[in-house]
Amino acid sequence: MFTALVVASFFMPDIPSSDSPAEDIAAQLAADNTAHRLSLLLGFLADVAFLVFLAGLWSRLRRWEGPAGMFAALILAAGAAFVTLMLISGGLHLALVQYASGGQPDPAVLPALTDLNQWVGAAILPPSVAMFLGATVAILTTRALPRWLGWLAAATAVLQLISLAGVFQTTVEGVVGIAAFSGFLLFLVWVLATSVVLLLRPGQQPAGA
DSSP states (O other): OHHHHHHHHTTSOOOOOTTSOHHHHHHHHHHTHHHHHHHHHHHHHHHHHHHHHHHHHHHHHHHHHOTTOHHHHHHHHHHHHHHHHHHHHHHHHHHHHHHHTSSSOOTTHHHHHHHHHHHHHHHTHHHHHHHHHHHHHHHHHHOSSOHHHHHHHHHHHHHHHHHGGGGGOSSOOHHHHHHHHHHHHHHHHHHHHHHHHHHHSTTOOOTTO
16 A cells, blocks of 8 residues: 555656745745645555554564564564654645645745755654664564565665765756666665565564474
């Protein structure tokens, strides 16, 4: 469900650039008001679906790593931070849509909200990297899930780590752009593949449990 909702959001309009005048930002948001509200709904449902996935993944890895497992706890904490930042980004998006449709926009407000939304989006990367690093070590050391999922998580973490360099660039292109796009695609693939494995192999216990 998470993967399907994220893919569906690809077809929704993007938030206008903060470099545009406030009047242009307001006009674009007002013209696509319904689509933006639908995008917000899809994002909220995706966040809920990801929380369900995160709970199932943490439960499986904690069972194999033990109650004091550090890496299962890292996945839970980083995943919770990831969802929290996604919700904050959604709140800023909603503020943009509501403010743009409320009359004459203040020239300083809409670009500022757009910039804030972009920075919150960039801040999602560090907890995502931490979550995938935790998943890599937990899976490879406990064998709670197939090893190939651990290596796929490692590749995702590396690509997202490279894409962090794009935070300090005005335009993301070249190696950083490829890493950012590839890391995002691997993120979706990993969540989908891990979900399938968790559903097909429910309730497995570690040896000697």
